[in-house]
Amino acid sequence: MRATVLHAPxxxxxxxxxxxxxxxxxxxxxxxxxxxVCGSDLWPYRGLNxxxxxTRIGHEFVGVVEQVGDAVSSLTPGDFVISxxxxxxxxxxxxxxxxxxxxxxxxxxxxxxxxxxxxDGGQGELVRVPWADGTLVATPSQPSQEMVTQLLTLSDVFPxxxxxxxxxxxxxxxxxxxxxDGAVGLSAVLASKRLGAARVVAMSRHESRQQIARRFGADxxxxxxxxxxxxxxxxxxxxxxxxxxxxxxxxxxxxxxAMLSARPGGRIGYVGVPHDVQLNVPQMFGRNIGLxxxxxxxxxxxxxxxxxxxxxxxxxxxxxxxxxxxxxxxxGYRAMDERTAIKTMLSL
Amino acid sequence: MRATVLHAPxxxxxxxxxxxxxxxxxxxxxxxxxxxVCGSDLWPYRGLNxxxxxTRIGHEFVGVVEQVGDAVSSLTPGDFVISxxxxxxxxxxxxxxxxxxxxxxxxxxxxxxxxxxxxDGGQGELVRVPWADGTLVATPSQPSQEMVTQLLTLSDVFPxxxxxxxxxxxxxxxxxxxxxDGAVGLSAVLASKRLGAARVVAMSRHESRQQIARRFGADxxxxxxxxxxxxxxxxxxxxxxxxxxxxxxxxxxxxxxAMLSARPGGRIGYVGVPHDVQLNVPQMFGRNIGLxxxxxxxxxxxxxxxxxxxxxxxxxxxxxxxxxxxxxxxxGYRAMDERTAIKTMLSL
Numbered sequence: 001m002r003a004t005v006l007h008a009p010x011x012x013x014x015x016x017x018x019x020x021x022x023x024x025x026x027x028x029x030x031x032x033x034x035x036x037v038c039g040s041d042l043w044p045y046r047g048l049n050x051x052x053x054x055t056r057i058g059h060e061f062v063g064v065v066e067q068v069g070d071a072v073s074s075l076t077p078g079d080f081v082i083s084x085x086x087x088x089x090x091x092x093x094x095x096x097x098x099x100x101x102x103x104x105x106x107x108x109x110x111x112x113x114x115x116x117x118x119x120d121g122g123q124g125e126l127v128r129v130p131w132a133d134g135t136l137v138a139t140p141s142q143p144s145q146e147m148v149t150q151l152l153t154l155s156d157v158f159p160x161x162x163x164x165x166x167x168x169x170x171x172x173x174x175x176x177x178x179x180x181d182g183a184v185g186l187s188a189v190l191a192s193k194r195l196g197a198a199r200v201v202a203m204s205r206h207e208s209r210q211q212i213a214r215r216f217g218a219d220x221x222x223x224x225x226x227x228x229x230x231x232x233x234x235x236x237x238x239x240x241x242x243x244x245x246x247x248x249x250x251x252x253x254x255x256x257x258a259m260l261s262a263r264p265g266g267r268i269g270y271v272g273v274p275h276d277v278q279l280n281v282p283q284m285f286g287r288n289i290g291l292x293x294x295x296x297x298x299x300x301x302x303x304x305x306x307x308x309x310x311x312x313x314x315x316x317x318x319x320x321x322x323x324x325x326x327x328x329x330x331x332g333y334r335a336m337d338e339r340t341a342i343k344t345m346l347s348l
Numbered sequence: 349m350r351a352t353v354l355h356a357p358x359x360x361x362x363x364x365x366x367x368x369x370x371x372x373x374x375x376x377x378x379x380x381x382x383x384x385v386c387g388s389d390l391w392p393y394r395g396l397n398x399x400x401x402x403t404r405i406g407h408e409f410v411g412v413v414e415q416v417g418d419a420v421s422s423l424t425p426g427d428f429v430i431s432x433x434x435x436x437x438x439x440x441x442x443x444x445x446x447x448x449x450x451x452x453x454x455x456x457x458x459x460x461x462x463x464x465x466x467x468d469g470g471q472g473e474l475v476r477v478p479w480a481d482g483t484l485v486a487t488p489s490q491p492s493q494e495m496v497t498q499l500l501t502l503s504d505v506f507p508x509x510x511x512x513x514x515x516x517x518x519x520x521x522x523x524x525x526x527x528x529d530g531a532v533g534l535s536a537v538l539a540s541k542r543l544g545a546a547r548v549v550a551m552s553r554h555e556s557r558q559q560i561a562r563r564f565g566a567d568x569x570x571x572x573x574x575x576x577x578x579x580x581x582x583x584x585x586x587x588x589x590x591x592x593x594x595x596x597x598x599x600x601x602x603x604x605x606a607m608l609s610a611r612p613g614g615r616i617g618y619v620g621v622p623h624d625v626q627l628n629v630p631q632m633f634g635r636n637i638g639l640x641x642x643x644x645x646x647x648x649x650x651x652x653x654x655x656x657x658x659x660x661x662x663x664x665x666x667x668x669x670x671x672x673x674x675x676x677x678x679x680g681y682r683a684m685d686e687r688t689a690i691k692t693m694l695s696l
Contacts, residue, residue, distance in 0.1 A: 093588050094611070094612055097613055099611075099613035099636055101634075101636065102613070102635060102636070167636075167638065238441050240441050240442060243445075263445070263447075264442055264447045264449075265442070265445055265447035265645070267640065270633070274629045274633050277629045278629075279629060281625045282622055284639075284642065285621065285622050286449075288447055288449065288640075288642035288643065288645065289642070290515065290640025292636075292639070294633040294634060295634060297636065
């Protein structure tokens, strides 16, 4: 089969690799229908995370079950499935508490499972899925092509934005500021409105991203960044700042902007993978600013979010502004790297 | 009048000072009935916070209203009142959101108010109270001497323990670990049980403190500290750690112990004033550990907690294991400094 391999920074290729085989009775093999590129894929792509050897990549995909192991009970070949960006058994003490990203038996696409068998990256034709019953969520019927685009966001980007909002504790009637206008930040705008936020401020300098933010329900847009941006936010929100701030970037600067945008007693939900983020604890303490979030336990959210996607009441797939066939994956990465695309979908 | 003055590290005296006078119509003068020494008073007492000049000290007191300004409407001379450890108007945009410690017009005892008038420390005979209607909470009737001891805890220590639990988000049926067996930590045990926690683990090496923790509802006690203590906690709690951890010390070591005691997806409520606390953000992110808390907005909690104290269903005053008259204030500080007393009450 063909699968995406990162050979070195900015050297990404579609290579011929071995087809995956069932290794355990709890496995399934999924034929990928659509995948996408994540902002976090850009860290190794840009060489900001080290790339020491050719590495399979990608962790967001939907597809059709091709084969199941004999211990798989809830899936049958032909089912259309959504895969979260981590695999998990959905039964361990941490999964039942909703922290599937810390599953005792879980792991990450492209890395070996706990039994030591390699797993596939999500940007390829086939993926061996460990703990298939626990990992995959099947849709009630076969989706249309347009619906595939929407469902693909449930693999990572939309539930990650949702996790920022849930971690912060966004409530109906509250004020929310979203730092970051990437696909996750835009998803966080949509998630906040879905949870009933009264007033959502998107911080964005880019016209095309501002438009999607507005379509997702942003009530206001602030183009300034840093201290100036936070000052504009505070002035807009009773002079005190927001009840909740969703940090969807992961840099030291974006976290500082988030801290300055929160009102005393406010909460920050953060889902930007932290790179060199230092927290000023005495300042947080004095202003009672809380911080929660982390790697999004997507598996636990899919069933909650799926009905709203299926009935069309939300269209999180609007974050995709570029679709390329799998064999043009390099173009897809380049466009995101150069920020000419917000998020790239790979069709198969 | 006589009031406590910190002249230099470990040099604390009861000095003669001027009686306070009403400065503004919103002021009241309160005759202090009982005050106490806070763990945070020990930081300057020990010279860990600088003491550059003789400084009035103390911020926890209850008393009787002696005089009110002409703009005070809810209090009359003779009322028994509880004072929170900060003053606040209880009407500004931050007070109405429950963050009285960030009140636009608020401040700290012993420091000038926003109009520039000096305020008194709480460990003295009389205190001028700014924003008396907003700051003070009157009891429905005159309390007994024993009840005074209980009510005094509402000035700081019990609502601060409560704030740790509320900030973490302690829910009925949850597991809770309390780091710190000072008066605040013990109060956090009581607050957690009051909020319905199913299993509370107190981390304490001291027999007398363990006994109070048990009396306040601790289900288990762990004597080990640091990594060993956290490992013991995890083993006790399904091998994963606690849903909620309440950090009631404020050192780097205690915060690390708290982090290691929380399960993935867990929340830390912290109320120990942070001294040299560094947070490992990537680790928090990977394990989805949330952190919230800060200086406790006590004023917003008093009315909620008062009925349970008045009807005797909780007895937070059990944290006081030493009572001295005000003129022996130096002995009261020394006992807490040497940890021969958990918490010292000063009677007037």
